[in-house]
Structures are given as C-alpha cells and as structure tokens.
Amino acid sequence: MRDKPQLPGHIQAAIDRNLARQNRDAFGRPADSAGATWEGRDLSGPGIDGSTNPLHAFDTDDGLADDAWTKVSQDLIDGNADEKDVFKVLEKIRVFAAVVPTVAETSHHTHVNHNGHEHTVESDKESDVALVSLTSADGRGALPVFTSIPKLTAWYKEARPVAVWMPRACLSAVDEGNELVVVDPGATLTYVVRRPAVYALAQQQQWTPAYEDVQIAQELSELTDLIPGLAQLAMAPGRGVATQTTDGTVVAGGGAGPELALVATPNDPSDTIGNKLMLSTLQTLIADQELLAQRADTVEIMLGSTG
Incomplete structure (x- = not known):
C-alpha cells in the first residue's frame, strides 16, 4: 500500500489554519457562526431581484451593461440627460469592480548547493485579492467600475470582475479612501462620479449638483x-x-x-x-x-x- 502523498508544508499549514477557524456544532461538525450545522441544510428558495440563488443577486447576470445605463449614457451624449438623470440610474444598477491577485504572505527558504553557496528562494505562502484603484490628476484616489465585463477586460485583461450594486461599490470606495468613482474608464464614455455623489450613493441618499x-x-x-x-x-x-x-x-x-x-x-x-x-x-x-x-x-x- 502506497503512503499518502505529503502536501508542501506551507499548503498544509494554510489548510490547518482554515480548519482551525471553522465554526463547529456541539458534535464537532462544520457549522455556521451560530453553531447550526451545515449538513442537511436547504438553501433553495426565491432569489433576489429575479435570481434563482437566494444568496446571490446576480445569478442570471449576463455580464452586459444594464439597459438603463445604455439609455441614459446615450441620452447624455445626445444632450437629453444631465448628471441628475445619471445619478438616478447609478442608484439602481449593477457594476463590476476589478480585482487582481496579490501576495499576502511570502516565505523565504535558504538552500546550499553542492559548491557550498547559499541562495534564497522566495515563494508565496498565502495570496489574496485587491481592488484596482487609480490616482486622479489632482492626486485623489479613484475606484474604477465597469458597466459590463467586456469593458472591464478591454481595459485590464488580467483583472477579474466582481459584480456589485453601484451604491455598494461607492461604499467600498469610501472605505478604501477613494473620493472618486470612475465608470467605464477607457470606454467611449468615461463618467466620473465626484465625492459628494459618491458619498450620497454609498449612504443611499438623494443628491443635487x-x-x-x-x-x-x-x-x-x-x-x-x-x-x-x-x-x-x-x-x-x-x-x-x-x-x-x-x-x-x-x-x-x-x-x-x-x-x-x-x-x-x-x-x-x-x-x-x-x-x-x-x-x-x-x-x-x-x-x-x-x-x-x-x-x-x-x-x-x-x-x-x-x-
């Protein structure tokens, strides 16, 4: 009988840390934070805003721009809409934030070769993801968001899209210290949402220019x-x-x-x-x-x- 293969130490350590952080019920089974076991749990049911997934609002999302955004942006270009009209649409649409992988922890291993020389090998122990952010011309932080996945990948092909309601994206922008949110950078129409409107969206309040x-x-x-x-x-x-x-x-x-x-x-x-x-x-x-x-x-x- 062959021995069970051993995982690399840093991978096994990460698994052990995750297992140690898991909540468990009185019988030691994996459970939620309230101690209710996951085993046998029924998560079916009606979803949010037409989704078939009760835990996810974007289960049926095709990744394309919302029709309301397509219309208001064209109306803006044609001179038939203003900033207030755009704000009303931004209150209700889904956008995509761009995230990229980052290294959360790095390990260093020293090896000695056959000549007796030491060399250090650097390897990733843990990885994470981070929101992509920009710096505006006046030095302020800006969070880019995209109304469709094609617009995101055209702008930064290595980034991964995360679907989020625009007010939630604005809240994340504020949490990250950004005063501006840039909608569709690099697209035919790039629209900047300034600080007062960003704060209003984040707090789901009304806004007047x-x-x-x-x-x-x-x-x-x-x-x-x-x-x-x-x-x-x-x-x-x-x-x-x-x-x-x-x-x-x-x-x-x-x-x-x-x-x-x-x-x-x-x-x-x-x-x-x-x-x-x-x-x-x-x-x-x-x-x-x-x-x-x-x-x-x-x-x-x-x-x-x-x-």
Missing part, C-alpha cells in the same frame, strides 16, 4: 455684504463638469474637473487692484463654509462682467 443646490446659494448670499467691491455672487456649473467621448463629443456631465463656479461680479470692473482684493477675500471666506465643503467637490472663482 452643487451648482443647483439652493442651500448653498442661500449660504453664499450672506457673504455678499461682507466683501468690499462685490456687487453680485452667482453659481454656475464649473468647467470640469463637462467631459468628452472618445470621438470628441462634448458631454454635459461626468467630468473630473471643477464642479462649481462662483461668478463674482464687481461694482467697478476697472478697479484691478480692488477686484483682486475682492476675489482674495471671497476665497478666504468660502474656505470656512462647511456646507459648501461638504456638497461641492471642487470650486473655482471667476470674475464676472457687468456688461
């Missing part, structure tokens, strides 16, 4: 009388709200640049020195506006014209 936020406008209106030389302060979409498709079509939403423009109209456009002081004072005062900091991703100040 900063340039349409009435409460921000009310807060800023109180600053007008405090700034010498300022006649009027207005809000408008920032230059970074718009983006372009790969064929150069300008799209009014999904850009990564400044979200909110504050247009400061002076009492005297010809007073160059006075207007510089006005803009400097405005910049100092808005830095202390907590609501603005929370609801506006990035702000640019522009000098308006009285003409």
Whole structure:
C-alpha cells in the first residue's frame, strides 16, 4: 500500500489554519457562526431581484451593461440627460469592480548547493485579492467600475470582475479612501462620479449638483455684504463638469474637473487692484463654509462682467 502523498508544508499549514477557524456544532461538525450545522441544510428558495440563488443577486447576470445605463449614457451624449438623470440610474444598477491577485504572505527558504553557496528562494505562502484603484490628476484616489465585463477586460485583461450594486461599490470606495468613482474608464464614455455623489450613493441618499443646490446659494448670499467691491455672487456649473467621448463629443456631465463656479461680479470692473482684493477675500471666506465643503467637490472663482 502506497503512503499518502505529503502536501508542501506551507499548503498544509494554510489548510490547518482554515480548519482551525471553522465554526463547529456541539458534535464537532462544520457549522455556521451560530453553531447550526451545515449538513442537511436547504438553501433553495426565491432569489433576489429575479435570481434563482437566494444568496446571490446576480445569478442570471449576463455580464452586459444594464439597459438603463445604455439609455441614459446615450441620452447624455445626445444632450437629453444631465448628471441628475445619471445619478438616478447609478442608484439602481449593477457594476463590476476589478480585482487582481496579490501576495499576502511570502516565505523565504535558504538552500546550499553542492559548491557550498547559499541562495534564497522566495515563494508565496498565502495570496489574496485587491481592488484596482487609480490616482486622479489632482492626486485623489479613484475606484474604477465597469458597466459590463467586456469593458472591464478591454481595459485590464488580467483583472477579474466582481459584480456589485453601484451604491455598494461607492461604499467600498469610501472605505478604501477613494473620493472618486470612475465608470467605464477607457470606454467611449468615461463618467466620473465626484465625492459628494459618491458619498450620497454609498449612504443611499438623494443628491443635487452643487451648482443647483439652493442651500448653498442661500449660504453664499450672506457673504455678499461682507466683501468690499462685490456687487453680485452667482453659481454656475464649473468647467470640469463637462467631459468628452472618445470621438470628441462634448458631454454635459461626468467630468473630473471643477464642479462649481462662483461668478463674482464687481461694482467697478476697472478697479484691478480692488477686484483682486475682492476675489482674495471671497476665497478666504468660502474656505470656512462647511456646507459648501461638504456638497461641492471642487470650486473655482471667476470674475464676472457687468456688461
């Protein structure tokens, strides 16, 4: 009778660690965290959102883009939708996060060859997976997500897709320290979801673009009388709200640049020195506006014209 083959030590050690962490019932059988044995358990039943698997919402997922996303992205390109319309779709769709394998623990073994020379061999003891993340032009972290598997593999063929609801993806982005979520990088339309919208999706709350936020406008209106030389302060979409498709079509939403423009109209456009002081004072005062900091991703100040 042949002896049972021996597994490599690091593999056997990993198996032993996993077995040691398993929950067991009173009779020593594998069980869940409540001590209920897995043996004989019936996991059949109706699934989530049409799935046949009660534990998985994406059992029947074909890996293609959701029809709602296809429609709203085309409407955005055609000028028939805006950022609010896109947000409403993102609240409800499945996306794919990209993960790659990583080494969680490495072992080093020293060997001596026949000449008496030592050399070290490095081998993986444990592996894990990690979310792929990006760094935006302004240095902030960004989580890429994809509306379909083909778009993910076209962007990074070594990555593996993990299906997740968009709000859950945004929650993971926040947990990982990312302020932005980039939808379909490298595709015809790449759409950037900025920090306030990411946070709103993660918390499943409503969101209004900063340039349409009435409460921000009310807060800023109180600053007008405090700034010498300022006649009027207005809000408008920032230059970074718009983006372009790969064929150069300008799209009014999904850009990564400044979200909110504050247009400061002076009492005297010809007073160059006075207007510089006005803009400097405005910049100092808005830095202390907590609501603005929370609801506006990035702000640019522009000098308006009285003409």
